[in-house]
Amino acid sequence: MDKIIEKLETWRDIFLKNIPNIAIAIVVVLIAYFASRAINSFISKNLRNRIKQESVRNLVSRVASAVIFLLGLYIAMTVLKFDGTLKTIVSAAGVSGIVVGLALQGTLSNTISGVVLSFRHNLNIGNWVETNGYAGEVIDINLNYFVIREADNNTVVIPNKTILENPFKNYSLTTQMRIAIECGVEYGADLEMVEKLTKQTIQDNFNQKEIGKNVEFYYTEFGDSSINFLCRFWVDSQNALQKLKAKSNAIIQIKKAFDKENINIPFPIRTLEFTNKLNVKNDIAKQHMSSN
Incomplete structure (x- = not known):
């Protein structure tokens, strides 16, 4: 029990000693978060005239936003003196990257397909497309999936890999x-x-x-x-x-x-022909006799 108390007191002392660093790290993470959102909005607005494809603008702004946030997170870990731990994690990631890559093969394939789709000139957000049995307006192209809104207002989410591997019809390419x-x-x-x-x-x-x-x-x-x-x-x-x-x-x-103009659009006509003549009188007489 004494060892546990001693260990807790040690952790308390370390925590109190590093309160300034923890506060700085939290401030850095918050600044990185809001800076990443501001960068996202800034790039989207300023690239509107230079890059006409909305999907490409979204991709660039999202990547820039992620880089800014990861940079802030790295600085925060450095302030907390976790840079050694970070290096160890990065080194281990190189070894385990192959295993993770195999496990996430489908996800990585969709991500790469999303990058390719974002840079295609014959496909953009707002286009009306038909693909994989669905037709509608493209409302989003991100790194994982492709989203279209059908005429009945249903939203269809399709993996990027499926879009890239199958033909699609883009009605918006022509007027x-x-x-x-x-x-x-x-x-x-x-x-x-x-x-x-x-x-x-x-x-x-x-x-x-x-x-x-x-x-x-x-x-x-x-x-x-x-x-x-x-x-x-x-x-x-x-x-x-x-x-x-x-x-x-x-x-x-x-x-x-x-x-x-009295022009007739005819209905389908079917003619029925009876080869045996029906003797109605004889049939009626037989029925009458049988009833008596």
Whole structure:
């Protein structure tokens, strides 16, 4: 018991002796923390004009912020005279780094993939992309995962490695998208009139001359109950939702134009043919006799 008390008194004396150093270390850590946040904000604002990619700006600011905080932490440990311990930890880290690297192989792969994605010119925050079965607006690219917000406001978090290893479609790289509409008209319709009316309807509602494109119209097949056609045109759009709205509007306008000119879009028709003639009178007579 006396040894325990003696040891506690020794620790108390060491603690009281190092109170100034502990206070300085705490102040250094706090300064490093707030300095790292200030550096993060400062770099993000000042790099906005020089680096257009928001993902790259975020990466640079985060790395700079981490470096500032780690530097402050090192100074604090030096003030507390833990520099010898720190050197020992660093030396041991070199030996155990291989083991840790193997254990965190997936995490390190995502981190490296995050750095690569941040510097890609064909992918940036705010783009509308489709990848790995998901489509939405990119809201964050960090060192671990890739975040998109879908049209229904659901947030999808995807590992960076998955994004880098799989193809993705970026709708925001172009300002124009082509829409294809497939439809059919009755066999008795004036096909030349249908083509002219469809093209004029699209032109009136989606000015192709301003875009510098033409409306494309092709009859594709003699269907079971209709002659089918394909109409393609261009719209100003940077995401799939705008494209979907434009296609919906085009279908409505084409249907109105066809109704006005009495052009029928036929329903699927199925003809049933009975090879054996039914003798209704004999059947009724047999039923009557059997009932008696």
